[in-house]
Amino acid sequence: MKAIRISRTGGPEVMELVDVAVPQTKPNEVLIKVNIAGVNSIDAQFRDGRLRTPLPFVPGQEGAGVVTAVGPHVKLFKVGDRVAWSGTLGSYAEYVAAPEDHVVPLPVYITDEQATAAMMHGLTAHYLANDAHKLKSGETALIHAAAGGVGLLLVQMAHAIGARVIGTASSDAKSQLAREAGADEVIVFTRHDFESEVKRLTDGKGVHVVYDGVGKDTFEKNLNVMRARGMLVLYGMSSGPVPPVDPAKLSEKGSLYMARTTLAHFTATRDELLTRTGTLFKMIDEGKLKLRIAKTYPLADAIQAHRDMETRTLAGKLLLIP
Amino acid sequence: MELVDLPVPEPKANEAVVKLAASGVNFIDVYQREGRYKVPLPFTPGQEGAGTVMAVGADVTGVKKGDRVAWSGPLGGYAEFAAIPADKLVPVPSGVSDQQAAAAMLQGMTAHYLSHDTYPLKRGQTALVHAAAGGVGLLLVQMAHNIGTRVIATVSTEAKAKLAREAGADEVILYTQSDFEVETKRLTGGKGVDVVYDSVGKTTFEKGLNVLRPRGMMALFGGSSGPVPPFDLIVLSQKGSLFVTRPTLLHYTATREELMSRSGAVFDMMAAGKLKLRIEHTYPLAEAQRAHRDLEGRKTTGKLLLIP
Numbered sequence: 001m002k003a004i005r006i007s008r009t010g011g012p013e014v015m016e017l018v019d020v021a022v023p024q025t026k027p028n029e030v031l032i033k034v035n036i037a038g039v040n041s042i043d044a045q046f047r048d049g050r051l052r053t054p055l056p057f058v059p060g061q062e063g064a065g066v067v068t069a070v071g072p073h074v075k076l077f078k079v080g081d082r083v084a085w086s087g088t089l090g091s092y093a094e095y096v097a098a099p100e101d102h103v104v105p106l107p108v109y110i111t112d113e114q115a116t117a118a119m120m121h122g123l124t125a126h127y128l129a130n131d132a133h134k135l136k137s138g139e140t141a142l143i144h145a146a147a148g149g150v151g152l153l154l155v156q157m158a159h160a161i162g163a164r165v166i167g168t169a170s171s172d173a174k175s176q177l178a179r180e181a182g183a184d185e186v187i188v189f190t191r192h193d194f195e196s197e198v199k200r201l202t203d204g205k206g207v208h209v210v211y212d213g214v215g216k217d218t219f220e221k222n223l224n225v226m227r228a229r230g231m232l233v234l235y236g237m238s239s240g241p242v243p244p245v246d247p248a249k250l251s252e253k254g255s256l257y258m259a260r261t262t263l264a265h266f267t268a269t270r271d272e273l274l275t276r277t278g279t280l281f282k283m284i285d286e287g288k289l290k291l292r293i294a295k296t297y298p299l300a301d302a303i304q305a306h307r308d309m310e311t312r313t314l315a316g317k318l319l320l321i322p
Numbered sequence: 323m324e325l326v327d328l329p330v331p332e333p334k335a336n337e338a339v340v341k342l343a344a345s346g347v348n349f350i351d352v353y354q355r356e357g358r359y360k361v362p363l364p365f366t367p368g369q370e371g372a373g374t375v376m377a378v379g380a381d382v383t384g385v386k387k388g389d390r391v392a393w394s395g396p397l398g399g400y401a402e403f404a405a406i407p408a409d410k411l412v413p414v415p416s417g418v419s420d421q422q423a424a425a426a427m428l429q430g431m432t433a434h435y436l437s438h439d440t441y442p443l444k445r446g447q448t449a450l451v452h453a454a455a456g457g458v459g460l461l462l463v464q465m466a467h468n469i470g471t472r473v474i475a476t477v478s479t480e481a482k483a484k485l486a487r488e489a490g491a492d493e494v495i496l497y498t499q500s501d502f503e504v505e506t507k508r509l510t511g512g513k514g515v516d517v518v519y520d521s522v523g524k525t526t527f528e529k530g531l532n533v534l535r536p537r538g539m540m541a542l543f544g545g546s547s548g549p550v551p552p553f554d555l556i557v558l559s560q561k562g563s564l565f566v567t568r569p570t571l572l573h574y575t576a577t578r579e580e581l582m583s584r585s586g587a588v589f590d591m592m593a594a595g596k597l598k599l600r601i602e603h604t605y606p607l608a609e610a611q612r613a614h615r616d617l618e619g620r621k622t623t624g625k626l627l628l629i630p
Contacts, residue, residue: 229569259564260563261559
């Protein structure tokens with residue numbers, strides 16, 4: 001089968017299109033024919049070695065497709081089922097073997113594109129707004145990269161909850177997208193200092209919560225824009241890891257809370273995974289959650305997809321078609 | 323710390339002068355004396371006290387001469403009289419003595435905010451409380467127990483273990499004999515606890531992260547073994563998407579409303595017999611140095627008071 005393989009870590013060019021054997025399923029795994037593979041910033045972190053996994057490997061953690069084989073211990077799926085998954089490496093390929101626990105059945109009204117766009121980004125946005133910091137109506141949230149994959153979904157959810165949303169974005173075009181998604185204010189951080197802007201927009205009071213997938217570039221200022229007892233949820237590090245943090249700073253800046261979260265801990269049981277995807281699919285079906293597909297590439301153009309993702313030129317989800 | 327003779331303070335327009343009946347000794351006094359927390363010199367230490375109002379400034383309306391009051395926060399408690407901003411004074415009800423009030427303010431409100439706001443405890447949860455026989459520790463164990471939370475306590479001696487159990491701890495670990503990480507994991511069937519309340523800091527922080535269940539919270543509210551050095555955030559995600567907070571009482575009594583509500587809740591618990599304060603160690607004001615030595619030597623349990 002065709003697959004993208006990484007034999008050494010580095011920039012997008014380390015991804016090679018190769019012909020490899022279809023993976024063998026373990027007893028609890030299903031073999032899925034990948035119709036669509038989702039591109040996520042975490043893929044770049046595995047590709048460049050910021051996150052470690054043994055070499056060589058096939059990147060990609062998410063997608064939608066059809067079950068073509070099941071291992072002997074599989075109870076939840078049969079051949080022919082339409083499914084989506086997240087959290088299993090190997091998705092940039094024609095076939096992927098995934099533990100059945102990580103796989104969800106797709107309702108007939110959800111397309112493969114919608115499912116792929118909803119999995120990692122949607123699950124992330126959902127746990128951020130409901131569990132990492134349970135957002136309440138009337139609170140003010142700062143959402144960085146508000147026009148990004150997670151951002152656009154999180155902005156919609158926060159808006160639906162009744163929170164006041166301040167977003168940050170890198171351009172006017174992205175700012176417009178974030179506003180359309182429900183952001184009340186958007187700061188174009190390439191022109192304005194988000195710290196002084198957030199202070200101005202909140203009469204100096206600060207926000208209740210900051211949702212940040214950026215990491216290094218925004219960390220220090222995030223601490224300055226929160227209300228006392230506010231929460232900083234760090235769910236990613238697209239600009240790089242945050243340097244070690246002195247806990248005394250948290251008390252100085254207002255007895256702040258901080259969390260560094262990953263999706264795995266918010267979809268740790270099958271129940272929790274299905275509850276979240278169930279909510280997401282329902283919201284999509286009811287038109288309450290709009291998914292933006294920025295671009296679709298053939299699998300062979302994975303390098304270009306990563307380049308586009310890293311230059312931040314496109315807003316929305318990037319998809320690969322094997 | 324030197325005993326000196328100074329003029330009785332005059333209240334500023336927004337202050338009241340209180341004749342102290344008792345002054346609370348706290349670890350923060352030690353940090354300020356050491357310079358770990360900076361205060362302009364010279365200063366009179368002591369952030370907590372109770373007594374009777376002797377004089378009020380021109381703008382003060384909330385208290386009058388003769389009122390029994392207590393406070394936590396403004397410096398100047400190690401003295402016979404202190405001038406305190408009136409909006410920091412809370413009334414002491416008749417069911418609570420001056421000594422109990424002085425003992426309860428900082429540590430009682432700290433235990434209260436930790437268990438009711440920083441991580442609001444629920445029946446059925448499990449909390450790990452370090453230094454469980456210390457000033458805040460014994461109060462926090464009682465409050466957690468009253469809520470119905472299972473309490474795992476860490477202490478350094480058998481005598482302290484006994485106190486922690488009497489306060490309501492379900493399990494007590496002598497960390498001088500056992501590894502609290504191993505024990506806590508064993509006591510929770512490997513699952514970990516919902517929250518760690520840690521006033522010890524340097525020697526306990528990292529292991530505390532290891533005993534939290536996924537999405538659990540580390541509430542670091544002190545550093546008696548030393549401040550926790552800067553740590554790598556990625557560790558929080560690796561150990562289970564953990565939450566960390568480093569709260570201080572200031573931010574949990576930021577408005578007069580909150581101050582009144584919190585002190586009121588603590589005094590109510592005391593008057594109802596639900597919160598027992600151990601005041602075993604009272605020292606004359608002149609022996610403040612001995613009080614600090616005893617506190618720092620970890621010989622003491624419960625609250626230390628200076629009596630002017």
